[in-house]
């Protein structure tokens with residue numbers, strides 16, 4: 268067999284950290300997994316009724332102070348010691364207080380008894396469930412003689428590192444994470460130019476352009492709060508939809524979907540041709556300016572007007588204002604960039620606009636983030652006979668992030684069973700049935716597996732198609748490792764339980780300890796308690812562990828100023844307007860615009876996006892949040908609605924080439940005539956999500972599975988749909 272057979276094993280010498288640690292904890296032994304003993308005493312619990320931890324409802328991980336009375340959560344309040352969230356807990360963060368008490372939680376392990384997706388389960392003990400997972404994973408490895416026949420699926424989260432460690436110890440290369448559904452092309456584009464993916468100094472910027480960034484609904488801390496509290500002198504929002512951020516902007520430019528690269532290239536044209544760029548900065552810090560100057564000549568504002576439907580005069584005006592306010596002006600990098608086919612190149616062009624005016628590593632510009640380094644407990648990995656080229660989708664993506672994978676080409680390769688079969692799936696805290704475009708294909712992929720295990724807190728649409736479901740304790744019931752949050756103001760956070768687990772659930776850490784045993788792994792990477800792990804992580808910083816326990820955060824003294832040139836990690840050690848690296852990969856060394864496909868009469872571009880009450884597909888079923896919004900609705904332009912005979916609240920069908928959904932219409936002037944939109948996370952398949960099952964429509968059902976080959980990112984705004992009235 269050509270792929271990673273368990274033939275050759277090589278033991279790496281563990282690093283100095285690892286050996287000293289293994290010595291230090293040699294006496295601790297493997298924690299007893301299946302005892303009936305109560306879990307560890309909750310720290311700080313008896314001392315007072317406030318416990319510091321961090322929110323687990325979205326990627327921001329805001330600091331919270333849990334008010335607990337008699338073992339019951341009263342409220343989650345903002346942690347005043349936590350600068351990143353600026354003293355804020357959002358609606359979702361507040362509603363988190365109800366999460367442990369949700370009736371729809373997974374309360375004990377479940378084993379499937381009917382067909383996949385038939386919703387027939389039986390209750391199992393942890394011993395039985397973990398045993399079953401171990402046996403099945405080993406069976407798949409034996410049958411296909413390939414450890415990578417098991418795929419590991421997870422999204423960022425504190426405990427995710429234990430899941431990834433387990434995957435590594437297990438010996439599979441096929442880890443699939445969220446970035447190619449989210450921001451891969453953003454990271455790729457900005458890093459190609461700067462050598463890193465910077466943050467925007469929103470607090471100090473005077474002029475900000477948001478292009479497809481909805482910061483007042485798609486919350487990113489501290490940006491969203493800084494935008495509300497201080498705000499720039501001028502805010503320009505480019506979005507086909509009148510979002511809450513657009514409502515707060517000085518100008519809203521409803522751009523034609525997928526054409527932002529034309530806008531950015533025209534800005535570069537104006538900056539260079541009108542001599543508005545920062546000559547000294549460009550001379551000292553950049554590479555390829557002369558090539559860019561020639562390359563950009565064809566991209567005039569008049570040309571961009573035809574593509575974007577934003578007037579040439581407006582593009583000139585915005586560019587001049589941008590230059591006037593520089594270097595305190597920001598063409599905001601944004602976060603999700605799984606948009607349209609030009610996206611990876613758009614992000615390069617946006618980086619170049621910022622670079623041309625010298626808005627880099629200066630107050631009010633883009634700033635290279637800092638990160639506080641934490642220790643890890645290393646383990647001695649068994650190196651199986653495989654290598655990174657054995658990733659299933661290897662060779663298909665030009666800049667594949669091997670540790671995150673690329674979802675859509677990976678799924679295609681599983682379905683084709685090429686170059687080798689992948690026949691088991693372990694999922695942690697990700698919901699690919701709803702978060703990967705083309706739901707039918709994901710379900711088909713899951714049905715093609717010999718074995719599927721999902722670790723979740725509720726019966727997600729992905730858990731619904733599993734063989735074994737392992738329930739995790741919620742973020743308020745468990746210890747989570749320390750986590751270093753990078754940014755202009757970096758810090759370290761963690762989680763400690765604020766209440767005892769309410770049901771027969773375990774943390775991912777405990778589950779991975781259990782699977783290490785039941786899979787008979789050659790190595791045990793979890794030979795410590797979680798508190799020992801956290802202490803090890805922060806041991807280089809005096810008082811850090813105590814600070815985490817007592818304040819929920821640790822910030823070292825003497826963090827250097829974020830401003831000032833710190834060099835560029837590019838090939839030329841300069842900001843690259845021209846990329847030799849791209850050229851060598853057969854790509855364009857400078858961004859080239861590809862015209863978007865026309866939208867035929869009777870069709871619309873389907874777009875996706877955030878809502879302030881919801882996190883992706885995971886909070887729509889939550890108490891409080893579901894009360895505020897019970898279903899999703901289709902944003903449809905007033906004029907078009909009239910032509911189609913559709914009125915507000917009429918039931919409409921949205922249909923693409925891969926699927927359809929039925930939901931109510933929201934007739935509005937706040938969206939372009941050629942574009943429609945609805946909020947993600949409704950129309951669930953799972954009957955275990957009692958508030959969203961069959962309510963509203965699912966985006967994943969309608970989205971076609973387009974992707975781009977530079978970063979492997981999914982393209983969620985390349986689907987055309989038809990809208991028809993079902994009934995009034």
Ligand SMILES: Nc1nc2c(c(=O)[nH]1)N[C@H]1C(S)=C(S)[C@@H](COP(=O)(O)OP(=O)(O)OC[C@H]3O[C@@H](n4cnc5c(=O)[nH]c(N)nc54)[C@H](O)[C@@H]3O)O[C@H]1N2
Nearest residue numbers: 422448449696697698702722723724727739883884885966
């Ligand atoms: N259609 C559509 N697809 C999208 C997007 C979109 O807007 N529309 N957005 C894209 C983006 S930007 C991203 S980042 C991805 C995100 O996509 P995912 O990473 O899949 O995130 P969620 O949809 O929030 O699903 C998270 C899952 O984790 C579970 N969960 C929550 N807390 C815990 C916990 O403590 N432990 C465990 N074990 N499980 C937990 C939830 O119940 C849920 O099933 O989606 C992408 N896909």
Ligand SMILES: Nc1nc2c(c(=O)[nH]1)N[C@H]1C(S)=C(S)[C@@H](COP(=O)(O)OP(=O)(O)OC[C@H]3O[C@@H](n4cnc5c(=O)[nH]c(N)nc54)[C@H](O)[C@@H]3O)O[C@H]1N2
Nearest residue numbers: 478479480481485486505524525603876877879881882883
């Ligand atoms: N409340 C809340 N906040 C969140 C999250 C959440 O789930 N809920 N998720 C977090 C995560 S993981 C992410 S990735 C971020 C996402 O943060 P953002 O990327 O800011 O938000 P999105 O809502 O995904 O998409 C942004 C906007 O792009 C617009 N758009 C669509 N097509 C185009 C186009 O062609 N051009 C332009 N200019 N605009 C277009 C959409 O109408 C939408 O308003 O949010 C983060 N914050």
Ligand code: SF4
Nearest residue numbers: 322325328329357360
């Ligand atoms: S933005 Fe809201 S949901 Fe996200 S971590 Fe902060 S409080 Fe929690």
Ligand SMILES: [Mo]
Nearest residue numbers: 448449450603
């Ligand atoms: Mo995301």
